[in-house]
Amino acid sequence: MRQTQTAVLERYRVLDGDFATEPFEAAWAGEARWFVQVLESSTPTTRLRLTTQISPDGLHWCDAEVPTQVTEGTTLHSWPVREFGQWLRIKGTVEGEGESVKVQIYLTLKE
DSSP states (O other): OOOEEEEEEEEEEEEOEEEEOOOEEOTTOSEEEEEEEEEEESSTTOEEEEEEEEESSSSSOEEOSSOOEEEESSOEEEEEEESOOSEEEEEEEEOSTTOOEEEEEEEEEEO
16 A cells, blocks of 8 residues: 655635745655635735745745746645655745735645
């Protein structure tokens, strides 16, 4: 049986401008999947740009070889990540002056 884990990195967090999630150590996992749920959006067209980042030590970060994800309005968005090494996080931007979103961000891991 394969091991799995789900981590809630952000719960009901209001985001505006640039942000990064807390880093999560996932060296044991062979695959990961992000789930970003936009619960509230300041406008129906507020866009959220999300980039998966990887790190060897949880301190120094680079963008993973995963396409940048873009969401608009309220939605649940998900994408997979493989061959990520040690640590994962999301770097993101809420586009638009004065725009904001309330989100929940989950990271699921599988051996």
